[in-house]
Amino acid sequence: MFRIKISHLVFILLGILVIISVGFAFAANIVVPTTRLTDQTRGIDPNELKPAACSGLNLTSIVVCSGGNCNGLSASELILGTSGYDSLKGKNGDDCIVGGDGDDDISGDNGTDVCVGGPGNDTFNKCETEIQ
Numbered sequence: 001m002f003r004i005k006i007s008h009l010v011f012i013l014l015g016i017l018v019i020i021s022v023g024f025a026f027a028a029n030i031v032v033p034t035t036r037l038t039d040q041t042r043g044i045d046p047n048e049l050k051p052a053a054c055s056g057l058n059l060t061s062i063v064v065c066s067g068g069n070c071n072g073l074s075a076s077e078l079i080l081g082t083s084g085y086d087s088l089k090g091k092n093g094d095d096c097i098v099g100g101d102g103d104d105d106i107s108g109d110n111g112t113d114v115c116v117g118g119p120g121n122d123t124f125n126k127c128e129t130e131i132q
Contacts, residue, residue, distance in 0.1 A: 044062075046059035046061060046062045046077070047059050049062065050096050051096070051098060051116055053096075053114055053116055053129065054078070054096035054114045054116070056114075057076060057094045057095075057096055057112070057114060058076060059077060059094075059095075060075045060076050060077065060093075061073070061075050061076075061077050061078070063077050063078070063079045063080065064080050065079065065080060065081050065082060065088065067082045067084055067085070067086060068085075068086065068087065069086075070087065070089070071088075071091060072088075072089065072090040072091045072093070072095055073091060073093075074091055074093060075093045076093040076094040076095060076111070077090065078095075078096045079096070079097045079098065080098050080100070081097075081098060081104055081118075082100055082101075082102070083100055083101040083102060084101070084102045085102045085103055085104065086100070086104045086105070086106075087107075088104060088105070088106050088107070089106075089107045089109060090107070090108050090109055090111070090113050091109050091110065092109070092111055094111045094112040094113065095108060095109075095111060095113045095114070096114050097113060097114070097115045097116065097127075098118070099115070099116065099118050099120075100118045101118050101119050102118070102120045104117060104118070104120065104122045104123075105122075105123050106122055106123070106124050106125070106127065107124075107125040107126055107127075108125070108126040109126050112128050113126065113127050113128055113129075114127070114128065114129040114131070115127035115129065115130050115131070117130075117131065117132045
């Protein structure tokens with residue numbers, strides 16, 4: 001009689017282990033789709049990126065130069081040079097021109113232009129404010 005109770009107990013435990021194993025196997029195959037509920041994106045305004053020297057300017061666009069000659073457009077822009085030589089020219093509008101490293105030629109042209117050089121020997125032309 002004692003032997004029958006142990007065999008029933010072993011059978012019940014094996015059944016419980018099978019049920020638990022099936023549950024884990026089922027849970028491992030569940031794919032939870034991403035909701036992106038907490039992802040937030042927004043555009044970066046050029047006024048958020050401009051250096052403190054350009055704080056008096058209201059900029060409307062960003063021009064990222066790839067090296068060599070780089071001209072702005074007819075808007076008030078933040079013009080960003082590279083770490084090498086750049087010839088940067090802001091056209092019409094109030095521009096904030098940042099040369100970066102290297103020997104740069106920075107020209108403001110029309111409007112109120114703030115020209116910020118960087119490490120290297122920079123030359124400035126038609127800039128209302130020049131910062132080396």
